[in-house]
Amino acid sequence: QIEAVGAREILDSRGNPTVEVEVLLDDGIVQRAAVPSGASTGAFEAYELRDGDKSRYGGKGVLKAVEAVIDELGPAIEGMEASEQRVIDEILIEVDGTSNKGRVGANAILGVSLAVAKAAADSSDLPLFRYLGGPNAHLLPVPLFNVINGGEHADNGIDMQEFFLAPIGADTYAESLRWGVETYHVLRSELKAAGYATGLGDEGGFAPDLPSNREGLEFLIKAIEKAGFTPGKDIALGLDVAATEFFKDGVYRLDNKDWTGPELIEYYVGLVNDFPIVTIEDALAEDDWDNWSLLTDALGKKVQLVGDDLFVTNPQRLADGIKRGVANSLLVKVNQIGTLTETFDAVSLAQRSGYTAMLSHRSGETEDTMIADLAVATNAGQIKTGAPARSERVAKYNQLLRIEEELGDAAVFAGASAFPRFSA
Ligand code: PGA
Ligand code: ZN
Numbered sequence: 001q002i003e004a005v006g007a008r009e010i011l012d013s014r015g016n017p018t019v020e021v022e023v024l025l026d027d028g029i030v031q032r033a034a035v036p037s038g039a040s041t042g043a044f045e046a047y048e049l050r051d052g053d054k055s056r057y058g059g060k061g062v063l064k065a066v067e068a069v070i071d072e073l074g075p076a077i078e079g080m081e082a083s084e085q086r087v088i089d090e091i092l093i094e095v096d097g098t099s100n101k102g103r104v105g106a107n108a109i110l111g112v113s114l115a116v117a118k119a120a121a122d123s124s125d126l127p128l129f130r131y132l133g134g135p136n137a138h139l140l141p142v143p144l145f146n147v148i149n150g151g152e153h154a155d156n157g158i159d160m161q162e163f164f165l166a167p168i169g170a171d172t173y174a175e176s177l178r179w180g181v182e183t184y185h186v187l188r189s190e191l192k193a194a195g196y197a198t199g200l201g202d203e204g205g206f207a208p209d210l211p212s213n214r215e216g217l218e219f220l221i222k223a224i225e226k227a228g229f230t231p232g233k234d235i236a237l238g239l240d241v242a243a244t245e246f247f248k249d250g251v252y253r254l255d256n257k258d259w260t261g262p263e264l265i266e267y268y269v270g271l272v273n274d275f276p277i278v279t280i281e282d283a284l285a286e287d288d289w290d291n292w293s294l295l296t297d298a299l300g301k302k303v304q305l306v307g308d309d310l311f312v313t314n315p316q317r318l319a320d321g322i323k324r325g326v327a328n329s330l331l332v333k334v335n336q337i338g339t340l341t342e343t344f345d346a347v348s349l350a351q352r353s354g355y356t357a358m359l360s361h362r363s364g365e366t367e368d369t370m371i372a373d374l375a376v377a378t379n380a381g382q383i384k385t386g387a388p389a390r391s392e393r394v395a396k397y398n399q400l401l402r403i404e405e406e407l408g409d410a411a412v413f414a415g416a417s418a419f420p421r422f423s424a
Contacts, residue, residue: 002080244282
């Protein structure tokens with residue numbers, strides 16, 4: 001039973017305040033969860049409540065959300081069984097009373113929702129992934145390493161936000177991690193040798209001032225080969241374009257040129273022909289539905305098309321997209337929707353509808369590793385949590401090592417099967 005719920009303001013990986021929640025059960029168990037925060041946020045995400053008091057943290061404080069946990073959300077669920085996750089999440093949503101969690105804040109609600117799950121897992125003596133996923137949780141995800149950072153995550157001139165290495169050919173998760181890390185280090189030397197800066201962006205990838213987005217992909221291929229791997233077969237590529245960020249008045253601004261939707265789609269077709277790309281996220285803007293349809297017609301059978309800003313982990317927006325036949329994959333960010341229950345609902349809707357799902361961190365992260373457990377609990381087979389650098393990213397990759405070890409012979413690495421539309 002939930003005895004008490006507490007909260008505090010802590011810092012995220014960008015040095016911005018965020019919410020941490022602690023749940024105490026009557027058997028003495030205490031568990032805490034921390035809430036992440038995005039930079040290239042979608043317009044349809046649940047509301048992140050910030051104080052707006054310019055005298056603290058430039059207005060980014062979260063004391064109001066903390067107060068809401070202590071004064072409203074906690075008291076509403078005290079005395080309940082922590083295992084009643086769905087009922088608890090429903091109560092949290094009702095206490096807020098708005099459609100976008102805008103009154104008490106999705107950051108307040110999510111902190112409680114996640115901490116409750118962790119406490120329930122601990123109380124039932126199960127590892128979190130097994131408590132959340134049951135005896136069928138066994139699939140270790142392909143890690144998508146964001147090794148070049150652009151867009152809103154770096155101060156360079158690259159328009160696309162994320163360039164991924166996806167080590168799909170490995171036999172185990174641990175091996176895929178090693179392949180990704182080895183290639184990451186070679187990429188650093190390659191960039192350096194070519195005279196580029198190797199400082200890191202928000203997600204631990206390098207942030208060189210490359211002349212074009214295509215050049216980023218060329219560097220990845222070079223690094224994969226130099227590290228001794230075969231592009232496509234061992235390690236495939238992926239992109240998060242985050243196109244909403246450079247879409248204005250119906251025009252996309254990429255590589256210092258203006259593009260219409262159809263022109264940009266042609267450009268993507270060219271990239272997919274020239275590079276072993278398994279996944280492209282937010283290739284178009286969050287409300288450019290018509291072009292999303294065209295894109296899905298053009299590439300949907302060959303490559304994973306992920307909706308991030310497009311779907312915002314929202315079961316309703318995803319259902320709408322499925323009905324329109326738009327995209328074929330869901331990006332899963334717990335704080336976009338604000339409760340664990342709704343996150344599970346979005347993932348299972350995707351999976352029932354033939355869409356894949358990729359678990360995701362935010363660019364502003366904490367040391368909390370829960371998304372690693374969620375990736376295995378949902379058997380999603382894919383996770384993106386940055387480059388293998390910076391502790392808030394590496395913490396998730398390390399947690400997956402522990403889970404693989406815990407599962408032992410039952411562990412299966414998703415590998416290429418995570419990307420059913422791709423063939424090398
Ligand atoms: P964000 O970026 O966390 O800054 O929103 C991540 C993404 O776009 O996938
Ligand atoms: Zn994205």
